[in-house]
Amino acid sequence: MVSKSFETNCVHGTYKPKSGEPLVLPIYQNTTYRYDNTDEVAAIFDLESDGHMYSRISNPTCGYLEEKMALLENGTAAVSASSGQSAILMTVLNIAEAGDHIVVSTKIYGGTYNLFAVTLKKLGIMTTFINPEASETEIIKAANKNTKLIYSESLPNPSLRILDIEKFARIAKTLDLPLVVDNTLASPALCNPIDFGADIVIHSTTKYSDGHASCLGGMVIEAGKFNWNNGKFPGMVEPDQSYHGVKFYEEFKEKAFTARIRAVVLRDFGCTMAPMNAYLTHQGLQTLSLRMKQHSENALNLAKFLEKDPLIEWVKYPGLKNDEDYELAQKYFKKGQSGVLSFSLKGGLNSGKLFLNSLKLVSIAVHVGDIRTLALQPSSTTHRQLTEEEQLMSGITPGLIRVSVGLEAIEDIIEDFSNALEVIRCQ
Ligand SMILES: *Cc1c(COP(=O)(O)O)cnc(C)c1O
Numbered sequence: 001m002v003s004k005s006f007e008t009n010c011v012h013g014t015y016k017p018k019s020g021e022p023l024v025l026p027i028y029q030n031t032t033y034r035y036d037n038t039d040e041v042a043a044i045f046d047l048e049s050d051g052h053m054y055s056r057i058s059n060p061t062c063g064y065l066e067e068k069m070a071l072l073e074n075g076t077a078a079v080s081a082s083s084g085q086s087a088i089l090m091t092v093l094n095i096a097e098a099g100d101h102i103v104v105s106t107k108i109y110g111g112t113y114n115l116f117a118v119t120l121k122k123l124g125i126m127t128t129f130i131n132p133e134a135s136e137t138e139i140i141k142a143a144n145k146n147t148k149l150i151y152s153e154s155l156p157n158p159s160l161r162i163l164d165i166e167k168f169a170r171i172a173k174t175l176d177l178p179l180v181v182d183n184t185l186a187s188p189a190l191c192n193p194i195d196f197g198a199d200i201v202i203h204s205t206t207k208y209s210d211g212h213a214s215c216l217g218g219m220v221i222e223a224g225k226f227n228w229n230n231g232k233f234p235g236m237v238e239p240d241q242s243y244h245g246v247k248f249y250e251e252f253k254e255k256a257f258t259a260r261i262r263a264v265v266l267r268d269f270g271c272t273m274a275p276m277n278a279y280l281t282h283q284g285l286q287t288l289s290l291r292m293k294q295h296s297e298n299a300l301n302l303a304k305f306l307e308k309d310p311l312i313e314w315v316k317y318p319g320l321k322n323d324e325d326y327e328l329a330q331k332y333f334k335k336g337q338s339g340v341l342s343f344s345l346k347g348g349l350n351s352g353k354l355f356l357n358s359l360k361l362v363s364i365a366v367h368v369g370d371i372r373t374l375a376l377q378p379s380s381t382t383h384r385q386l387t388e389e390e391q392l393m394s395g396i397t398p399g400l401i402r403v404s405v406g407l408e409a410i411e412d413i414i415e416d417f418s419n420a421l422e423v424i425r426c427q
Pocket of ligand 1: 084086109112153157182184185206207216217218
């Protein structure tokens with residue numbers, strides 16, 4: 001079922017039971033599928049007809065989740081993955097190979113930075129990192145004839161410097177390249193990058209989509225508007241020998257990018273989402289719009305409280321009126337600025353540690369997007385593989401604390417923060 005309203009689509013899209021069928025999306029816990037005759041299977045193998053063949057490639061529970069994510073992101077199609085990292089990996093490997101190049105914003109998640117800067121480099125895919133605030137001309141100069149995509153995050157984890165998506169869409173258009181936007185921290189409830197010109201949207205569904213810290217997952221969603229037949233993407237337009245010469249763009253049109261990920265990358269690499277995880281993620285998505293409103297409201301209130309404390313050097317939350325990204329937030333994040341904020345204690349690294357160790361309600365955890373309030377110090381955890389210089393490039397200072405504000409009563413969250421700040425004051 002498809003409605004005009006996001007809230008209804010969270011609840012009802014896209015699994016719609018017929019009379020007598022389960023009200024809740026069932027978990028199809030199976031590896032394989034039964035057919036009446038060999039021709040039917042052969043047609044599926046040749047991508048001539050729809051249908052499931054083997055759960056490494058597709059599964060009904062994962063399928064409903066994929067359709068729901070595509071619907072919530074205003075995309076044409078989606079493909080799920082075992083984690084956010086594998087969704088990113090599959091996106092790059094779908095169109096880039098050894099000798100190719102990608103242009104990437106420096107304001108990205110630490111794990112993604114490592115994947116591009118270290119691991120993909122070893123496979124021969126080179127990355128040029130660019131400061132997203134650089135001029136359009138400067139960013140365009142970073143591309144070369146082998147560049148295959150532009151990569152960025154809408155609400156970067158953890159710098160929270162909001163991406164000017166339309167600026168990046170213009171750059172991508174000038175270069176005739178797809179713009180990939182990781183929309184994990186925003187979730188589809190707060191921002192739909194496709195509406196601003198993104199070609200591919202990625203989610204670590206591990207975060208707000210699931211929302212309950214119960215399962216890993218990733219998603220690749222396509223806008224369906226990119227012209228792959230521009231001479232840069234032979235894998236999308238030339239005949240694929242492993243499928244009797246199928247031409248993905250010609251055959252699957254506005255769904256070609258995810259169709260190729262499924263038929264080639266997922267088939268060969270097997271980083272598939274488990275049906276159980278698809279079910280749990282789907283459960284989470286049903287309450288997404290409600291949760292994101294409350295996460296955003298709680299985060300704004302906590303940010304306003306922290307801003308007033310003399311022990312705190314600065315607070316970064318794009319919903320604060322004096323935040324450097326407030327204008328961009330009003331454009332791209334009208335409905336709320338999500339539940340993640342960061343701040344820096346004047347006392348630096350050691351004050352940060354004392355603060356975290358004094359929290360009682362709030363947990364120290366390497367995670368964001370959970371119903372519980374979580375906090376950590378990126379420099380000593382998520383970003384510790386990076387050098388101090390690389391950390392600063394990603395917007396991480398030593399005393400930075402990242403908070404993922406949960407759904408507890410705001411009075412209780414503030415009391416816990418207030419008590420932990422008192423411990424530092426009494427030192
Ligand atoms: C967590 C995260 C990822 C990686 O996702 P996993 O599901 O942990 O593999 C990618 N991008 C962003 C922005 C993230 O926050």
